[in-house]
Amino acid sequence: MNINTQKIALITGVTGQDGSYLVELLLEKGYMVHGIKRRASSFNTQRLDHLYVDQHESQVNFKLHYGDLTDSTNLIRIIQETKPDEIYNLGAMSHVKVSFDSPEYVANVDGIGTLRILEAIRILGLEKKTRIYQASTSELYGGLPENKNKYGFYDEKSPFYPRSPYAVAKIYGFWITKNYREAYNIFACNGILFNHESPRRGETFVTRKITMGVSQIALGLQNQLYLGNLDAQRDWGHAKDYVKAMWLILQQENPDDYVIATGKTIKVRDFVIMAFNYVGFDIKFVGHGVNEVGILEKINLDKFEKSTGVDFRNIEHVSEVGDVLLKIDPKYFRPTEVDILIGDPTKSKTDLGWEPSYDINDLVVDMMSSDIELFKKNNFSLFK
Numbered sequence: 001m002n003i004n005t006q007k008i009a010l011i012t013g014v015t016g017q018d019g020s021y022l023v024e025l026l027l028e029k030g031y032m033v034h035g036i037k038r039r040a041s042s043f044n045t046q047r048l049d050h051l052y053v054d055q056h057e058s059q060v061n062f063k064l065h066y067g068d069l070t071d072s073t074n075l076i077r078i079i080q081e082t083k084p085d086e087i088y089n090l091g092a093m094s095h096v097k098v099s100f101d102s103p104e105y106v107a108n109v110d111g112i113g114t115l116r117i118l119e120a121i122r123i124l125g126l127e128k129k130t131r132i133y134q135a136s137t138s139e140l141y142g143g144l145p146e147n148k149n150k151y152g153f154y155d156e157k158s159p160f161y162p163r164s165p166y167a168v169a170k171i172y173g174f175w176i177t178k179n180y181r182e183a184y185n186i187f188a189c190n191g192i193l194f195n196h197e198s199p200r201r202g203e204t205f206v207t208r209k210i211t212m213g214v215s216q217i218a219l220g221l222q223n224q225l226y227l228g229n230l231d232a233q234r235d236w237g238h239a240k241d242y243v244k245a246m247w248l249i250l251q252q253e254n255p256d257d258y259v260i261a262t263g264k265t266i267k268v269r270d271f272v273i274m275a276f277n278y279v280g281f282d283i284k285f286v287g288h289g290v291n292e293v294g295i296l297e298k299i300n301l302d303k304f305e306k307s308t309g310v311d312f313r314n315i316e317h318v319s320e321v322g323d324v325l326l327k328i329d330p331k332y333f334r335p336t337e338v339d340i341l342i343g344d345p346t347k348s349k350t351d352l353g354w355e356p357s358y359d360i361n362d363l364v365v366d367m368m369s370s371d372i373e374l375f376k377k378n379n380f381s382l383f384k
């Protein structure tokens, strides 16, 4: 790659789920990639370790810089040093439930953090050079039924109604990005991404919590899984597909905002059923509200052994038909919930040529197979 024509990207939130897939994509495309990571008391680069090369090697295409979205001077210095062609602002405190516990911090990082990046571009006179992707979110819609379009989806024109401190902070990020585009002609775009998951998803988001919990129950390492609202509906895609959309958004002729979604929605309880089904467990839900439980109704041994590679008779604390495998814990309920999200990806399909390659079944299989392997590896003595 000619160093003079090599594109330079800077990613905030590089250590997160999306950051790690985006680094892979950009390295494949020949970019020089810079990432901003926070200093932590223990290693926080597990999702990136396979991509990192010794910085003393001659051909280094991926560099990490210490920084934080709450620190303007540090952001200005890193942007000044790296002079990126593209900035992907993925850094955020991204957990909706946790945002109710630390609302001021979320406003600072997810809201004002976006402003700090945009201002750095202006201060450094990079308005014409640097394109910016802002990680906006379907949480902006808040799930109000009356705000869906006439086909029953949320699209780029649907009104916003944020329902958490996270979403309120992100709405500032959305509008300040749009404002800097209009006011200063910066190529600044919002990707309004609906939920996207993967084997690298943080462990406390519901899909990963389910695939980790179900894997451990199947392998006899845990008895029960505790969840909150099983009736919430989400439009779940795969993070690998969604980072491709981020890149495409910055390659267009003109800056714009796009919804990225699959166009399908299912309930949390459906995801639970699918995850258990992967290991051959049929689950039946009984009761209502906080007293609802998920009971093991049937086991398909053949399916169990095919999906886990383990002989069912060798599981030490084996689950039995009639066992309660899932319970509700109200501590996971949110003060204000987003009941349903479903996105209309027509614009991204037409303008970007973007389409997801994973459907919900592929997503469950990818996450479940990965977590089964993870727990077998972590408990090697039991499953050798």
Ligand code: NAP
Binding pocket: 012, 013, 014, 015, 016, 017, 018, 019, 037, 038, 040, 044, 067, 068, 069, 070, 089, 090, 091, 092, 093, 094, 095, 109, 135, 136, 137, 138, 192, 193, 194, 195, 196, 197, 202
């Ligand atoms: P994630 O896994 O939670 O990653 C968030 C990243 O932000 C991590 O690298 C984290 O660093 C970093 N970060 C947190 N606070 C920071 C701070 N003060 N300064 C600098 N960096 C900070 O999130 P994700 O799922 O990859 O999502 C990426 C972005 O898309 C986020 O902005 C999220 O809000 C948004 N989004 C996500 C989804 C989704 O379904 N995944 C949908 C729509 C929008 P540490 O590793 O040190 O914590």
Ligand code: F7E
Binding pocket: 094, 095, 096, 097, 137, 138, 139, 193, 194, 195, 196, 204, 205, 206, 207, 209, 226, 227, 228, 229, 230, 232, 233, 234, 268, 332, 333, 334, 337, 338
């Ligand atoms: O919750 C319900 C919960 O935390 C999904 C972030 O990436 O996507 C994500 O936000 C649903 C909610 O994701 C549990 O009440 C039930 O209705 O996986 P989640 P989220 O809140 O949709 C958006 C697009 C983002 O932008 C965010 O950054 O599942 N739920 N029981 C539960 N949720 C969790 N976390 N844990 C439970 O036990």
